[in-house]
Amino acid sequence: MNFTEDNVREVAALARLKFDDKKIASMAEQMDKIVGYVQLIQDAPVDDLEPFIYPTELTNVLREDIPQESLATVDVLANCHKADEHFFYVPPVIE
Numbered sequence: 001m002n003f004t005e006d007n008v009r010e011v012a013a014l015a016r017l018k019f020d021d022k023k024i025a026s027m028a029e030q031m032d033k034i035v036g037y038v039q040l041i042q043d044a045p046v047d048d049l050e051p052f053i054y055p056t057e058l059t060n061v062l063r064e065d066i067p068q069e070s071l072a073t074v075d076v077l078a079n080c081h082k083a084d085e086h087f088f089y090v091p092p093v094i095e
Contacts, residue, residue, distance in 0.1 A: 003032040 005021075005028045012019055019027065073086050082089035 003028050003035050007031070 005024050008019070008024045008028045008031065012024070077083040077086070077088070080088050
């Protein structure tokens with residue numbers, strides 16, 4: 001498909017945009033290249049390809065979830081700005 005200046009004017013009118021003739025000519029050329037590239041992608045031979053979910057073959061890189069002893073409350077609260085007995089003090093987020 002050749003994207004013409006009339007096509008650009010039509011799309012611009014639908015989008016309620018105004019362009020001068022120089023910009024319309026430039027946009028017609030750019031849109032023609034974009035449409036040509038999309039056509040190239042559509043014509044790519046993909047009949048022999050298996051469908052896949054992810055573009056790469058990743059494996060889970062997380063460590064194994066092994067139960068461990070927790071930190072003592074005193075050690076955890078030692079680094080916080082303000083604490084109330086066994087709890088962190090957090091200022092209100094929503095007023």
